[in-house]
Amino acid sequence: MKHIHYIIFAALALLSSCEKPIDFDPGEVSPYVVMISKPVNDSLMSVYVGYSRFFLDNRQFVAISDATVTLSDGTGTYAGVYDPKCFFLSDYYGYYGGDEYWYGDSVFYGGYAFTLRPQPGDSLRLTATVPGYDKTVTASTSIPQLPDIEVVDCIVDTTDYYNYYYRLRFKVKSRSDAEYYSVAIKNAVTRYISSSDTYYWDTVNLSPVYFSVNDPLVNSSDIEDVIDGYDGSFYGNEMYFSSDMFQGGEHEFTAVFSLYYYDYSDPSNGLDYRQVPILLEVKSLTRELYRYEKTSVNAEYNSFDGLFSEPTQVICNVKGGIGVFGGASQKTFKTKANRCEVFSHNDGYYFKKGRK
Amino acid sequence: MIKTRKLILIVMLLLSVDAATAQNYTVRGTIRAASSGETLISATVYDMLSGKGALTNAEGRYSLTLPKGKVVLRVSYVGYKTVFDTIALDGNIELNVLMESNTELKVVTVRADRISSHKSSQMSAIDIPVDNIKAVPVLFGETDVLKALQLLPGVQSGTEGMSGIYVRGGGPDQNLFLLDGVPLYNVNHLGGFFSAFNADAIKNVTLYKGSFPAHFGGRLSSVLDITSNDGNDKKLHGNASVGVIAAKVNLEGPLWKDKTTFNVSYRRTYFDLLAQPLIMTIGAMEDGRLNAGYYFYDLNAKVTHRFSSRSRLIGSWYSGDDKIYARMRYDYSGYGGGTNEEKMKLGYNWGNLVGSLRWNYELNPKLFMNVTGAYTRYRNDISIGYEEYSYYYNDVDYYKAEMYYKSGIRDITGRIDFDYLPNPDHTVKFGGNVLHHIFQPDVTGNKMEEGNNSGGTVYDTVLGESKVHANELSAYIEDDWSITESLKINGGVNLTGFAVQGKFYPSLQPRLSGRLMINEDLSVKVGYSYMTQYMHQLSNSSISLPTDLWVPVTKRIEPMYAHQVAAGVFYNLRGLVDLSMEVYYKKMRNMIEYRDGASFFGASSGWEDKVFMGDGWSYGVELLAQRTIGDFTGWVGYTWSKTMRLFDRPGQEINNGEPFPAKYDRRHDISIMLSYKPNKEFDCSAVWVFSSGNTGTLPMQEYVDPTTGQTVSYIESRNNFRMPAYHRMDIGVNFHKEKKHGIRTWSLSVYNLYNRKNPFMVYEKNNLHSVINGTHYSSSLVQLSLFPIIPSVSYSFKF
Numbered sequence A: 001m002k003h004i005h006y007i008i009f010a011a012l013a014l015l016s017s018c019e020k021p022i023d024f025d026p027g028e029v030s031p032y033v034v035m036i037s038k039p040v041n042d043s044l045m046s047v048y049v050g051y052s053r054f055f056l057d058n059r060q061f062v063a064i065s066d067a068t069v070t071l072s073d074g075t076g077t078y079a080g081v082y083d084p085k086c087f088f089l090s091d092y093y094g095y096y097g098g099d100e101y102w103y104g105d106s107v108f109y110g111g112y113a114f115t116l117r118p119q120p121g122d123s124l125r126l127t128a129t130v131p132g133y134d135k136t137v138t139a140s141t142s143i144p145q146l147p148d149i150e151v152v153d154c155i156v157d158t159t160d161y162y163n164y165y166y167r168l169r170f171k172v173k174s175r176s177d178a179e180y181y182s183v184a185i186k187n188a189v190t191r192y193i194s195s196s197d198t199y200y201w202d203t204v205n206l207s208p209v210y211f212s213v214n215d216p217l218v219n220s221s222d223i224e225d226v227i228d229g230y231d232g233s234f235y236g237n238e239m240y241f242s243s244d245m246f247q248g249g250e251h252e253f254t255a256v257f258s259l260y261y262y263d264y265s266d267p268s269n270g271l272d273y274r275q276v277p278i279l280l281e282v283k284s285l286t287r288e289l290y291r292y293e294k295t296s297v298n299a300e301y302n303s304f305d306g307l308f309s310e311p312t313q314v315i316c317n318v319k320g321g322i323g324v325f326g327g328a329s330q331k332t333f334k335t336k337a338n339r340c341e342v343f344s345h346n347d348g349y350y351f352k353k354g355r356k
Numbered sequence B: 001m002i003k004t005r006k007l008i009l010i011v012m013l014l015l016s017v018d019a020a021t022a023q024n025y026t027v028r029g030t031i032r033a034a035s036s037g038e039t040l041i042s043a044t045v046y047d048m049l050s051g052k053g054a055l056t057n058a059e060g061r062y063s064l065t066l067p068k069g070k071v072v073l074r075v076s077y078v079g080y081k082t083v084f085d086t087i088a089l090d091g092n093i094e095l096n097v098l099m100e101s102n103t104e105l106k107v108v109t110v111r112a113d114r115i116s117s118h119k120s121s122q123m124s125a126i127d128i129p130v131d132n133i134k135a136v137p138v139l140f141g142e143t144d145v146l147k148a149l150q151l152l153p154g155v156q157s158g159t160e161g162m163s164g165i166y167v168r169g170g171g172p173d174q175n176l177f178l179l180d181g182v183p184l185y186n187v188n189h190l191g192g193f194f195s196a197f198n199a200d201a202i203k204n205v206t207l208y209k210g211s212f213p214a215h216f217g218g219r220l221s222s223v224l225d226i227t228s229n230d231g232n233d234k235k236l237h238g239n240a241s242v243g244v245i246a247a248k249v250n251l252e253g254p255l256w257k258d259k260t261t262f263n264v265s266y267r268r269t270y271f272d273l274l275a276q277p278l279i280m281t282i283g284a285m286e287d288g289r290l291n292a293g294y295y296f297y298d299l300n301a302k303v304t305h306r307f308s309s310r311s312r313l314i315g316s317w318y319s320g321d322d323k324i325y326a327r328m329r330y331d332y333s334g335y336g337g338g339t340n341e342e343k344m345k346l347g348y349n350w351g352n353l354v355g356s357l358r359w360n361y362e363l364n365p366k367l368f369m370n371v372t373g374a375y376t377r378y379r380n381d382i383s384i385g386y387e388e389y390s391y392y393y394n395d396v397d398y399y400k401a402e403m404y405y406k407s408g409i410r411d412i413t414g415r416i417d418f419d420y421l422p423n424p425d426h427t428v429k430f431g432g433n434v435l436h437h438i439f440q441p442d443v444t445g446n447k448m449e450e451g452n453n454s455g456g457t458v459y460d461t462v463l464g465e466s467k468v469h470a471n472e473l474s475a476y477i478e479d480d481w482s483i484t485e486s487l488k489i490n491g492g493v494n495l496t497g498f499a500v501q502g503k504f505y506p507s508l509q510p511r512l513s514g515r516l517m518i519n520e521d522l523s524v525k526v527g528y529s530y531m532t533q534y535m536h537q538l539s540n541s542s543i544s545l546p547t548d549l550w551v552p553v554t555k556r557i558e559p560m561y562a563h564q565v566a567a568g569v570f571y572n573l574r575g576l577v578d579l580s581m582e583v584y585y586k587k588m589r590n591m592i593e594y595r596d597g598a599s600f601f602g603a604s605s606g607w608e609d610k611v612f613m614g615d616g617w618s619y620g621v622e623l624l625a626q627r628t629i630g631d632f633t634g635w636v637g638y639t640w641s642k643t644m645r646l647f648d649r650p651g652q653e654i655n656n657g658e659p660f661p662a663k664y665d666r667r668h669d670i671s672i673m674l675s676y677k678p679n680k681e682f683d684c685s686a687v688w689v690f691s692s693g694n695t696g697t698l699p700m701q702e703y704v705d706p707t708t709g710q711t712v713s714y715i716e717s718r719n720n721f722r723m724p725a726y727h728r729m730d731i732g733v734n735f736h737k738e739k740k741h742g743i744r745t746w747s748l749s750v751y752n753l754y755n756r757k758n759p760f761m762v763y764e765k766n767n768l769h770s771v772i773n774g775t776h777y778s779s780s781l782v783q784l785s786l787f788p789i790i791p792s793v794s795y796s797f798k799f
Helices: A002-015 A220-226 A287-301 B002-021 B130-135 B145-149 B276-285
Strands: A018-021 A033-037 A046-051 A068-072 A077-079 A081-083 A094-097 A100-103 A111-113 A123-129 A137-142 A149-160 A163-173 A180-187 A190-194 A199-206 A210-213 A238-242 A250-257 A259-263 A275-285 A322-325 A328-338 A342-346 A349-353 B024-033 B044-047 B053-055 B061-067 B069-076 B083-089 B097-099 B125-129 B155-157 B165-167 B175-179 B182-184 B202-208 B222-228 B237-242 B246-256 B260-269 B289-308 B311-333 B339-364 B367-392 B395-423 B426-452 B455-464 B468-482 B487-500 B503-517 B522-533 B535-538 B549-552 B560-573 B577-594 B611-627 B632-646 B668-676 B682-691 B701-705 B710-714 B726-738 B743-751 B761-771 B774-785 B790-798
Touching: A033 A123, A033 A137, A033 B701, A046 A068, A046 A123, A046 B701, A137 A322, A149 A328, A163 A180, A163 A275, A180 A250, A180 A287, A238 A287, A275 A287, A287 A322, A287 B710, A322 B701, B024 B069, B024 B083, B044 B061, B053 B061, B061 B069, B061 B395, B083 B097, B125 B130, B125 B145, B130 B145, B130 B202, B145 B202, B182 B339, B182 B367, B182 B395, B276 B289, B426 B549
Parallel strands: A033 A322, B024 B097, B175 B222
Antiparallel strands: A018 B774, A033 A046, A046 A111, A068 A077, A068 A123, A081 A111, A094 A100, A123 A137, A149 A163, A163 A250, A180 A238, A180 A275, A190 A199, A199 A259, A210 A250, A259 A349, A275 A328, A342 A349, B024 B061, B044 B053, B044 B069, B069 B083, B125 B202, B155 B165, B175 B182, B202 B222, B237 B246, B237 B790, B246 B260, B260 B289, B289 B311, B311 B339, B339 B367, B367 B395, B395 B426, B426 B455, B426 B468, B468 B487, B487 B503, B503 B522, B522 B560, B535 B549, B560 B577, B577 B611, B611 B632, B632 B668, B668 B682, B682 B726, B701 B710, B726 B743, B743 B790, B761 B774
16 A cells, blocks of 8 residues: 555656746846826925846845936926935834834835926926936826815714724715816824833824715726725725716715724823824825826736736836826815724733724 | 510510429438447538539538539548449439448548638638547647647637637637527636536537527627537447546437437546645544535437438437535534534536427428527535524524525527528528527525524524516528539628617628639638627636626617628648638627626626726737648648737726727747657557747836825836747647457656646745845745646546
């Protein structure tokens, strides 16, 4: 009988897959100049210019500091000034490990700052020339009109002791000049507290937000098609959608989410937590920005199936290079969610969940 | 008055035609192999005096209407001795011919087109004798019809080792597989490494790549028409073989001599049986009892009853399943002297079942009828169960849970076909088809039961999409018309309609092909066909999964259709080598492709949201040189082709709406098949294939988005990367020896003789390195290969 085992193992060994590195000359693929800018109405504009890298190369991304970047809005031309701290991502990003929350280091990407604050209706054109790069990199966009939106209410809904969640209802009026939107729900409380040797942030995290459209004419499959949960940090609390989902009219959305609080519940801090401030950020987007954001989210989050899924191409609208130049107009609404009881206490943290 | 005269004139004209044909009589009959009584398909019956001839149909029947007088008939079929018969034709007669096998010719290999290939009006068709299929050395020595087809020009394999075929730029779901005229849906075993066709049960295989005759329809790219053996009507014969992974047995013979025959074939893999000791050992190591394994089987059965020379009834059956099973049981001590029992089970079955009943009837010497009723089922069932019992004295607590997933498709078919041969210049086919499809995209059920001696509670939930019913109707008519000695055309039309979800999709599909003989050895052919397809297969583009699902067109997803034009030159070089060159262009509309980021898992739910509709086109040149007679036979095939896709419809853009190469777009495909048979005791064969690498998508560049910190992979275009070229050589040797009760054969073969590591897939691999100040990683591109050199041996005995 042992012989049978040997035969089986030999057969398995014979059938086992084998790997072989493929020679691939990175010189076949030259790096592109990357230009990224997402101007928002009434905000100072900035542009990132850097090089892409070959995908088998793991070197750090470095911004190009000696490029010539100009912006024109139809009335004038503006020159960008390189600022190494122009694009800044810091403690907001991190990870939650076990019962504690750890924050990453600050990251500065660098970019070109402009003094222009674009307004809805502006048409913008960017041009960048980079020494040693034989193409001129250009891109155009506009600043769309402000979204027409209205918050209805934000209520706590509970089905039983363990299932409690918030429902935020808001209405969007479909307009011919605003076809693409993003909606983000964020906490309005982010406080930094420092003890002797530890940094703490007082935050409210929104666990996955589920959006739906309260309209029998909109198919649920259409919602799944259009909306993607994404927040740029930990949980899905942002969605993108287009007016393809419905044809005109006013449509009511519901966002369902839970709240997780991490704070020093120290009455001396003077904040009233019985009502948690919630921010609803709504942007109307240009088509190029909408497609870029959607495809980059899909590329990031839908690649887990590997062999069993199709790759996602991130859409670019930059000529002579890659990246995106897409405008947006933003409205922010502040509402409040009623605070619920305290559940547990662990190492100085109060862990609280919203509940009636 | 004028109208009356015209009417009289027409009647007189018709009468004169009738008078002219009154001197003609019809010779008809059946051509069979003398040794087995099997009917021979596409045998040639030719009157040497008038120069008129006919081919036998799928039932081995022919009909030849000739002028009264002396007729010298020549009946020929490759591999058989030509039969000559002189008759004085003074009335309609039936002439049945038994043909002796011609061992001198030692015919092996594929014949491009039919006999007299350069003379037939049909082009882009390949007729493959089963002996040829068996001669091709293959993976694990397991004879495979589809892998033999992959060696032909215009037919590409998919991924290494897979049975899927890609014909002239079409997808794997664009091939119609007909087993005795009945469609078969999933033709793969073991994820596509083996096809569902057992060569021992097959009589004839014909592949159409283009210029489709009007009696075929329903798929865009190819029709594979497989006819199974009727069975020997003289005496009981059999064949049994044992190979590396499977054993096969085939029995055939008369149930009622010269009236009723049967043919039964069964194939089963036995890897699960060999692995049982190992499985049981693993179970014992876990303190339980384990029974698990995987196998597949095919059962083909056919019974043919001949009521008379004019009437036959044929019942055929095919069932083939892949099965994965696992059962585990634990017994252990419980609280206070009680005992506990846990049982787990997994069952995963997928496969086809086809049953058909066909009646052939000769209505008159010039008109044959075929009536077919058939049932087809493809299923894909998964069930997982768990049971737990706790015994304590006379008390018992239990908990049971079961989950199942079912999907599949069922077809009920009614079909009627007529062959009408009014004279040697016309072969008319007409008929119709009614097909009722029942699609079951997926159903999931959950059942939970818990309780004790005094009672229990049951929770039962069923979720999933309900059945989708669809009806497909078709009617066709075609005529193979010899206009002159040198000019012949085949023209026809196929009218189809598909009704689903309250929507009806009609389609009128013209077909036309023609042949012009330049001289006795050289002919030129052209062909055009328009095809419509009403269903799609949701499948992974890399491997064939049992969850690949057939779905119908819907209100949103429209039928696919294709226009194909082809032209070719065919030359017979001194009767030794057939040379052919064909060029084709195919335009396909409404193809579906997974959208960016779509996952193949769970594709059946909301599948319409995961796909986009677009177009495709393919063009190429196919060259074939083959030798079919002599000790040394074989062929060399070469294909140059280009296959593109374009998805630019608003909201359904792939690749920014720009054209991109299809996954299996390969510029060059070469196949060489050589066979040598010097005597009865020994034969050998070798195959060498080369093809350009498959395409794939790689993000060649990366960049950072400083607004999110996200590293973005930049894909310039879909399928922008080409894998290394694929090539390998296989060899096979057969040793035959005549024994007292039959012939035994030892077959040795080696797959991938020079151990070429061909790419199955390519991926990025990160390698960690330790350095003085920590670790860093580097990335490299790595290909995964599946099959190194694989020798195999099999033993068979034929009696």
